[in-house]
Amino acid sequence: MPNLNISSLLVLQSSLLTDTLMGFAVALILAALCGEYLYRKLGWPRIMGYVLVGLVSSMLGIGYDEASLPAEFRTVIDLALALLLFELGARINLKWLKANPWLIATSLLEAGLSFGVVLLVLHGFGLGWRSASAIAAICIATSPAIVMRVVSESRAEGQVSERLTLLAGLNCIYAVLATKLIMGWVQITTAGALFHTILQPAYMLFGAVLLAAILTWAMLRVVRHFKLSQENSLLLIFGLLLLATTAARVLQVSVILVPLLAGILLRNQTERPLIWPRHFGTAGGILVALLFVFTGLSIKPELFLTGGLAALVLILLRAGAKTLGVLVFARPSGLTWRQGLCLGLALSPLSAVAFSLIAEYQLLLPEFAGRLAPFVLSAVALMELLGPLVVLWALRRCNETHVGDID
């Protein structure tokens, strides 16, 4: 390499950085325009535009993969996800489960069926039981990000929306717990340590509950003494959420479980209604939009191919399993068949949580993760695009979206 000196290297590096930033800036602008276009022309959720632009950018090489993700971006994703999970948790009224136990039955059945179906399908495609069960556990979760975003963007109100958020919150918890157990199981046979199977999941659960309880305690104080409509209180809430997720990362407990549980605890500890603007106002709204752009950027187009047929079959059968799980108890739980069908289909999105769980495997068991990633990531990639549309369609079919629909 002739004539290469340090200064030219520096120039090259900084221009690379500028390129990334430029590319990123262009991606943001296009995301906003594309989201608006889809919304105005087709009445589709704007987030589909964000994901689409992210996807196209990543095809053009502007994307990144999990490993090379800059720390600042990681923070944005964590915070946005924590925000959505906390909001979702705060919608879950545990008393409802007591008043209508058919909901518990529905939740367990849809989660159980989707786990079982995915497990069998993947095994059928030749995956070992351990890999198949790891993927099946991840696939229990309905994307809380997509659900929360579409429900709040379309200002949906009604039984299907309420149950959708409830079931999504619950299956998210199942997915995290199941993943931890399976991780332990994989490790005992690979590393042979008892610690991993029992103590590790127990520690994770205990740690998550403890952190969530602390976060709830702090949030309760904020709710009582601050006006949630003020920007200053939002700063406080963002700070607390970020602190909690960072602590969760450091202590290696689930970053998903902590904000979700904190939301649930907060909601069920106080009778007084918790009133805050959607995603805690405009700042939160931007974070959430960024989350979707980033998820789009991190989808690599080749993913659609690697998972291939298995991913497609997996998605379809998983959606079928969830729908069947909801339909079985739809009538006794107080829904019509149509509402049950729509609710079941609306449970099909997969996204950020699945990403986050696969990332945990990549951290702890990189080799094992290598076998899972293609299936999960291509399934996620597909559902990231289709998920919002499915949810919106289902809510519209049940007349639960606002008349002017999305705002």
Place this chain on the structure above:
Amino acid sequence: MLEDFHDSRPLSMGVELELQIVNKRDYDLTPCAADLLRLLEKKDLPGDIKPEITSSMIELSTGICQSHQDVIDQLTPIRDAIVKAARKLDVGICGGGTHPFQHWSQQRIFDTPRFHQISELYGYLSKQFTIFGQHVHIGCPGPDEALVLLHGLSRYIPHFIALTASSPFVQGVDTGFHSARLNSVFAFPLSGRAPFVTTWQDFTHFYEKMTRTGVVKSMKDFYWDIRPKPEFGTIEVRVMDTPLTIERAAMVAAYIQCVARWLMIEKPVRPEEDHYLPYTFNRFQSCRFGLDGTVADPVTGEHRTIREDILALLEKLAPHAAELEAEEACNQVRALAKGQDNDASWLRNLQDHEQLLPEVVRQQCLLWQGTPSPG
């Protein structure tokens, strides 16, 4: 064609209540009427439960009742069944003439052709019509008697309004009114008082002239404060807000029944068109100031507060209350007239204390269930 005036047992009663359905997150109205009705379909209840114009509203009605206790005995199981079904759906049910902070543009029209037709005709008015009232039917011996009773009762409409007023808040603000709900009703073209006719023949004539103009197609198009209901053989008093409890709803029904009996039997005054001269003034006073409003006596021209007016009337009603077993109801009316908070004041005090309207609605739901509200 106007329907014939059917027979009904004189002084029998029927009560209709329009109720709010709210979610339990932020206590805004939620469109769950169809879900609730489906759960209640198979229940064996007295009376009826029906959808209303927006899908976050349902209407319950009793069957034919003879006494105050009868109304309570019918309303209680209906209320309990609705509350139970609501719990299964995680929604709240409450009384109150308005939802304190709902935005009318967000209301959805219940899916029936008639409701869509109304919605199209009245535009934003029909959504602004997301208001919740109590209607009381009183059985009449015949059509002419019904019209005479209608004009007699008109004089006491301020009482009925002030006793049940429960709509101080509209779209998030304190209106200063006790019953702001009626302000929405007045926006409708055919609202207000019925024309002064005292025989069914004259009424039929009026009705035919009105239908000839094409403005009216059925009795349902009149949004009068009191209107005859030929199909039931009753007159229907429609000025009340839905109270916060079934007890207060039963109370005002029994009070109206007593006034009706007094008017029918003692015939204290002959109705005249001139009695309507202070009508809108009196009605405004009761909507605005509740029991502290001032009414002008159409006969003597004397001014009194509604409290004084009620207490004076209660004296005259005593023998009729005894006959109708409505003493308990009259005692409750007296307590209100003597200074106990009406529902509007209760709501206002609660908001003063809580400074959060969704919390006010939450406690409204508890009150409606029959659970004493905390704090």
